[in-house]
Amino acid sequence: MPTADRETVTGLPPGIAAARDELTPMLSQYADLCAAHGDALVLFQVGDFYEAFCEAAETVARVCEVTLTERSDSTGDYPMAGIPIDNAGPYLETLLDAGYRVALGDQVEDAEQASGLVDRAVTEVITPGTVVEDDLLDAGTTNYVAAVAGGDGRSDDRTAEDAGYDEWAGPAGCDASVGLAAVDVSTGECLVTAGDPETVAGELDRIAPAELIVGPDAPAFDPADANRGWTTHDHDPGVFDLRAATERLEPYLPSPDRRFDEDAALRAAGAVLAYAEYTQGDDGPLSYVTRIRRYDPRDRLRLDAAAQRSLELFENRGLGASDTLFDVLDRTNCALGRRCLERWLRRPLVDPDAIAGRHDAVEELVDRTLVREAVGDSLAAAYDLERLVGRVSRGRADARDLRSLHATLAVVPELKAVLSGVSDETDATTDAGGADTEDADALPQSDHLRDLRGRLDELEEIRALIDSAIAVDPPQEITEGGVIREGFDADLDDLRATEREGREWIADLEARERERTGIDSLSVGHTQVHGYYIEVTDANRDRVPDDYRRRQTLKNSERYVTPELKEREDAIVGATERADAMEYDLFVDVRERVADETERIQALADAISEIDALASLATVAVESGYVRPEIVDDPDAGIEIEGGRHPVVERSEASFVPNDATLPRGSVTLITGPNMSGKSTYMRSVALAVVLAQTGSFVPAQAAELPVFDRLFTRVGASDDIAGGQSTFMREMSELTEILHDAGPDSLVLLDEVGRGTATTDGRAIARAAAEFVHDELGATTLFATHYHELTDLADRHDRVRNLHFAATRDDGDVTFLHRVVPGVSSSSYGVEVAELAGVPTPVVERARSIVAGEGRGATDDSSNTDADTPDAALDEFIDENTENVGTAGDMSGESSDPGGEDTRAAEDPPDLIADLRDLDIARMTPIEALNTLHDLQSRADDDG
Numbered sequence: 001m002p003t004a005d006r007e008t009v010t011g012l013p014p015g016i017a018a019a020r021d022e023l024t025p026m027l028s029q030y031a032d033l034c035a036a037h038g039d040a041l042v043l044f045q046v047g048d049f050y051e052a053f054c055e056a057a058e059t060v061a062r063v064c065e066v067t068l069t070e071r072s073d074s075t076g077d078y079p080m081a082g083i084p085i086d087n088a089g090p091y092l093e094t095l096l097d098a099g100y101r102v103a104l105g106d107q108v109e110d111a112e113q114a115s116g117l118v119d120r121a122v123t124e125v126i127t128p129g130t131v132v133e134d135d136l137l138d139a140g141t142t143n144y145v146a147a148v149a150g151g152d153g154r155s156d157d158r159t160a161e162d163a164g165y166d167e168w169a170g171p172a173g174c175d176a177s178v179g180l181a182a183v184d185v186s187t188g189e190c191l192v193t194a195g196d197p198e199t200v201a202g203e204l205d206r207i208a209p210a211e212l213i214v215g216p217d218a219p220a221f222d223p224a225d226a227n228r229g230w231t232t233h234d235h236d237p238g239v240f241d242l243r244a245a246t247e248r249l250e251p252y253l254p255s256p257d258r259r260f261d262e263d264a265a266l267r268a269a270g271a272v273l274a275y276a277e278y279t280q281g282d283d284g285p286l287s288y289v290t291r292i293r294r295y296d297p298r299d300r301l302r303l304d305a306a307a308q309r310s311l312e313l314f315e316n317r318g319l320g321a322s323d324t325l326f327d328v329l330d331r332t333n334c335a336l337g338r339r340c341l342e343r344w345l346r347r348p349l350v351d352p353d354a355i356a357g358r359h360d361a362v363e364e365l366v367d368r369t370l371v372r373e374a375v376g377d378s379l380a381a382a383y384d385l386e387r388l389v390g391r392v393s394r395g396r397a398d399a400r401d402l403r404s405l406h407a408t409l410a411v412v413p414e415l416k417a418v419l420s421g422v423s424d425e426t427d428a429t430t431d432a433g434g435a436d437t438e439d440a441d442a443l444p445q446s447d448h449l450r451d452l453r454g455r456l457d458e459l460e461e462i463r464a465l466i467d468s469a470i471a472v473d474p475p476q477e478i479t480e481g482g483v484i485r486e487g488f489d490a491d492l493d494d495l496r497a498t499e500r501e502g503r504e505w506i507a508d509l510e511a512r513e514r515e516r517t518g519i520d521s522l523s524v525g526h527t528q529v530h531g532y533y534i535e536v537t538d539a540n541r542d543r544v545p546d547d548y549r550r551r552q553t554l555k556n557s558e559r560y561v562t563p564e565l566k567e568r569e570d571a572i573v574g575a576t577e578r579a580d581a582m583e584y585d586l587f588v589d590v591r592e593r594v595a596d597e598t599e600r601i602q603a604l605a606d607a608i609s610e611i612d613a614l615a616s617l618a619t620v621a622v623e624s625g626y627v628r629p630e631i632v633d634d635p636d637a638g639i640e641i642e643g644g645r646h647p648v649v650e651r652s653e654a655s656f657v658p659n660d661a662t663l664p665r666g667s668v669t670l671i672t673g674p675n676m677s678g679k680s681t682y683m684r685s686v687a688l689a690v691v692l693a694q695t696g697s698f699v700p701a702q703a704a705e706l707p708v709f710d711r712l713f714t715r716v717g718a719s720d721d722i723a724g725g726q727s728t729f730m731r732e733m734s735e736l737t738e739i740l741h742d743a744g745p746d747s748l749v750l751l752d753e754v755g756r757g758t759a760t761t762d763g764r765a766i767a768r769a770a771a772e773f774v775h776d777e778l779g780a781t782t783l784f785a786t787h788y789h790e791l792t793d794l795a796d797r798h799d800r801v802r803n804l805h806f807a808a809t810r811d812d813g814d815v816t817f818l819h820r821v822v823p824g825v826s827s828s829s830y831g832v833e834v835a836e837l838a839g840v841p842t843p844v845v846e847r848a849r850s851i852v853a854g855e856g857r858g859a860t861d862d863s864s865n866t867d868a869d870t871p872d873a874a875l876d877e878f879i880d881e882n883t884e885n886v887g888t889a890g891d892m893s894g895e896s897s898d899p900g901g902e903d904t905r906a907a908e909d910p911p912d913l914i915a916d917l918r919d920l921d922i923a924r925m926t927p928i929e930a931l932n933t934l935h936d937l938q939s940r941a942d943d944d945g
């Protein structure tokens with residue numbers, strides 16, 4: 001989403017460009033770096049600051065809220081703004097949040113050693129999708145940059161095995177035409193897939209990259225959720241070229257052209273890696289991107305952005321409880337586990353065996369309390385291995401990082417022992433030793449857990465190497481000594497010994513010289529400029545021995561050196577410098593040796609992350625009373641939930657009422673009931689049970705039998721989706737269109753108040769037609785909450801349509817919601833009572849009651865609805881009538897299908913009333929707001945009349 005403003009300040013600022021021929025060498029260097037990074041804001045190191053000049057300075061000053069100053073030199077005055085390098089993090093984050101890409105033009109030679117202008121180069125381009133700095137990234141999250149490439153599908157007779165696909169179902173003949181690749185540069189995770197534009201759009205929403213690079217021939221993709229949107233821009237189109245992409249991929253994946261069945265996927269992968277390399281300073285392949293995972297989106301439960309959003313998986317929409325499903329599930333102990341759990345929840349499984357594998361593992365951890373708790377305790381000491389190994393491979397890790405890596409590796413033997421049940425009281429006698437002493441009975445019963453335990457590579461050599469090489473509590477700087485442990489390198493120890501002996505010799509010098517000279521006030525000291533000296537006061541100057549050489553004269557004393565002191569000093573300085581340099585070399589060598597094991601460390605990280613995610617699911621299951629769902633692998637199986645609960649709402653509702661759900665496969669269940677009675681909560685509980693079960697989690701219920709769904713669609717009512725900022729009727733209809741096109745027998749569909757965003761007659765008609773279509777044509781298992789009671793007669797005419805409703809009781813005019821679902825049709829809306837509960841002024845409530853009681857008698861247009869005579873149906877009628885009048889008079893929605901209903905009264909109404917009517921946005925109003933507004937308008941009409 002580059003803006004015009006951003007375009008002018010990335011690359012070469014116009015003010016610098018205009019003066020280019022006369023710039024000083026330093027600004028000329030700045031201009032060169034800017035020109036070479038046209039898509040970034042260049043921050044240029046000058047001493048301890050990163051500076052920007054001219055228009056770029058104005059931007060930095062404005063965005064980062066720093067002072068705009070001026071640099072004056074012989075060629076002119078240039079606006080300048082800078083941020084301190086020591087504390088650059090928060091400023092860089094602000095620039096990234098504002099959508100900028102920032103190129104760091106660092107001094108790449110020691111300013112003191114440089115003859116003339118210090119050499120500078122862009123060492124890193126920091127972009128929203130490729131940041132690697134820990135302080136710019138949230139812990140335990142993923143941060144992707146993605147690329148999309150267009151292109152025709154290529155089908156040939158290679159098998160998936162030839163192509164080396166891990167998960168690809170075999171694309172031969174499929175209509176894939178867009179390639180998508182995403183990399184998390186901080187961890188090295190790389191995902192590649194291909195599909196039709198709609199599938200890729202869904203995947204993009206699921207991956208939610210921070211940044212998207214669009215190939216020259218790729219369709220435009222806009223994020224479905226503006227809040228989680230990505231920055232889109234065009235990078236050098238050359239990186240999408242098939243040949244360039246193939247060459248780029250070769251270091252990562254031998255013979256890439258044989259590995260990708262889709263050119264578009266290959267081109268997207270090559271492009272995204274080219275971009276990632278570019279942002280990391282163009283130093284060649286990223287050695288820690290070791291596994292390029294190609295996958296078929298059809299191998300996961302497809303959960304698009306609308307579904308993720310309306311089910312509040314990761315984001316709370318401010319409706320009711322404040323947590324998300326992820327918050328509820330996240331009892332992980334380390335960043336690795338958290339990231340894994342998020343990945344799982346974004347892509348629930350569809351393979352019943354894989355689901356069962358996770359359920360078995362969770363069940364075992366549920367049953368073995370001590371093991372589960374001990375796993376948690378061990379993992380709490382684990383650092384973010386994925387990001388650590390990324391830094392090690394990039395050559396950015398410091399000694400503290402290596403120590404963190406060591407501390408994490410140290411967890412592994414303990415974790416293995418714990419998983420063998422060694423810490424389990426029942427198995428307390430089992431030997432904690434190596435594989436040969438393992439008791440097979442003590443190993444996890446679950447295949448998945450056993451496999452994960454087997455993948456816990458202890459990496460003993462690496463652990464031993466780090467432990468022997470790196471100081472236990474090393475400093476952050478790696479160039480100033482103190483990082484290598486004593487005993488690791490004999491030459492280094494010799495140098496440090498020389499240094500130490502020299503210092504000891506000097507420490508003893510004062511006493512020795514006092515004795516030799518008999519001068520009690522003689523002292524030995526050190527200054528940065530003159531080095532070591534022996535100081536003698538003027539009164540004792542005649543007692544100074546012959547070998548003292550004068551070094552410095554002070555007011556009342558003289559400073560000397562002796563040849564031996566000089567020699568010792570040189571030895572100390574020489575040894576210190578050589579030792580520091582040697583330590584740096586040794587450190588880099590150790591870091592490279594660790595980097596050589598990147599793949600093994602990443603594989604270990606994978607295993608740890610899954611164990612943590614499973615343990616988290618088990619902890620939640622135990623603490624929140626979830627049960628293992630039975631997965632029924634039968635295409636005709638429906639949903640059977642006994643005592644199901646909403647995992648998030650139950651946390652804030654002290655007395656949550658569990659409900660059953662029996663939904664035969666392909667059935668359409670219409671749910672009616674008063675406002676606030678629990679319809680939406682119920683529908684979401686069912687969908688969340690499906691999502692949880694397919695993620696591998698237990699579910700909040702007493703018992704559950706669930707089939708495996710392949711897609712989940714949600715369409716929630718306009719007023720429920722205002723937070724998304726897209727609650728127009730148009731959006732509602734386009735989401736409905738998507739469902740009606742794509743849902744099938746293996747889909748679960750939630751429709752919440754479809755049609756509410758327009759005039760009642762139209763809305764009701766659309767809702768009815770959609771329900772019929774879902775039932776007759778799609779065969780999708782569907783839950784449909786509606787206030788259109790007239791729809792419930794569908795059950796009389798269609799086999800698989802059923803009615804459920806939420807009951808409420810009225811006692812002395814007070815309404816109590818039971819939150820219990822029961823078969824059949826709701827007999828009342830209780831709209832007036834809800835209005836009263838919500839604090840609508842008493843006159844309005846009373847007036848509404850009298851209208852309901854007095855005016856509403858008569859049949860609705862659906863004569864089958866026997867509720868029509870009830871007072872509540874009369875209220876419905878009243879609201880309907882009045883809403884229709886409003887809709888036709890002002891035709892705000894433009895959707896009215898009732899031209900004949902054009903109200904002549906409109907012409908006679910006072911003009912300000914008409915204007916106010918026109919301004920109403922009915923699609924965004926709740927019934928209560930509508931009632932209030934109506935009352936207001938009516939009073940004004942009465943007054944005017």
Ligand SMILES: Nc1ncnc2c1ncn2[C@@H]1O[C@H](COP(=O)(O)OP(=O)(O)OP(=O)(O)O)[C@@H](O)[C@H]1O
Binds near residue numbers: 680
């Ligand atoms: N089973 C339940 N047990 C206890 N409280 C519940 C239950 N279901 C819902 N609630 C409470 O009722 C509130 C309203 O629920 P919900 O939004 O599902 O109602 P609704 O029928 O969909 O309302 P509307 O028709 O106005 O959209 C929830 O925020 C929750 O606090």
